[in-house]
Amino acid sequence: MDRFLVKGALGGLLGKREPEERREGPAGLRGDKESSRKRSRTETPTNAGHSAGPSWRHIRAEGLSCDYTVLFGKTEADKIFQELEQEVEYFTGVLARVQVFGKWHSVPRKQATYGNAGLTYTFSGLTLSPKPWIPVLEHVRDRVSVVTGETFNFVLVNRYKDGRDHIGEHRDDERELAPGSPIASVSFGACRDFFFRHKDSRGKKPTRKVEVVRLQLAHGSLLMMNHPTNTHWYHSLPIRKKILVPRVNLTFRKILPAKK
Numbered sequence: 001m002d003r004f005l006v007k008g009a010l011g012g013l014l015g016k017r018e019p020e021e022r023r024e025g026p027a028g029l030r031g032d033k034e035s036s037r038k039r040s041r042t043e044t045p046t047n048a049g050h051s052a053g054p055s056w057r058h059i060r061a062e063g064l065s066c067d068y069t070v071l072f073g074k075t076e077a078d079k080i081f082q083e084l085e086q087e088v089e090y091f092t093g094v095l096a097r098v099q100v101f102g103k104w105h106s107v108p109r110k111q112a113t114y115g116n117a118g119l120t121y122t123f124s125g126l127t128l129s130p131k132p133w134i135p136v137l138e139h140v141r142d143r144v145s146v147v148t149g150e151t152f153n154f155v156l157v158n159r160y161k162d163g164r165d166h167i168g169e170h171r172d173d174e175r176e177l178a179p180g181s182p183i184a185s186v187s188f189g190a191c192r193d194f195f196f197r198h199k200d201s202r203g204k205k206p207t208r209k210v211e212v213v214r215l216q217l218a219h220g221s222l223l224m225m226n227h228p229t230n231t232h233w234y235h236s237l238p239i240r241k242k243i244l245v246p247r248v249n250l251t252f253r254k255i256l257p258a259k260k
């Protein structure tokens, strides 16, 4: 999980066109019963009129499968954001620093982890236990579970004080994630750009040109990053100097119990 820490600069972005997107009903977060018919981005979601679940935007590209929805209305999202601001305890000291090419830097955001008792994970080369769940995180986790049918035992909290805070391109460490499990990313506060870049399209000499997938993650939104997205694509939250307000992001994960 040390890959959460910034390890490299963002390269130039390749291309501007967005990948194929579909708007369909909430079914398909597991097993994805996708229609083979392509829909235009402006088409009404198929579950419009049903009050039972949110309306999903399905984002697809080669090896990428994500589903996006606004899960919390403004009033509830504001309340959750305030509670997160009051209750979350972020790392300090060595855990808030990162070594890049032998030099120590402050991590350009604040981070915290919460999760089930008995779990351990590796962070910045250290084996750590997450803090026990707090009610606001349980509330968000349980809402995500209700709409997705997925369960999670761990959450990484990232707080970006303004648009200068960011996270560099990385993939989430699959060694500690349950194989094939999705990551649920819930955002509160400032709406920020979020990019996916294909692993073959990185660096100064990419082996292929694959379009960058560009999203905006709104206040109260949920982005499901389904398998195998994390195998083929790196993601990042770039610097946006004009953004002056904070954002808190929660990535709920299913991590494997520590080997005895």
Ligand SMILES: O=C(O)CCC(=O)C(=O)O
Residues within 6 Å of the ligand: 004, 156, 158, 167, 172, 185, 187, 194, 217, 235, 236, 237, 249, 251
């Ligand atoms: O803040 C975000 O939206 C991204 C967080 C992230 O990349 C991560 O937790 O791995």
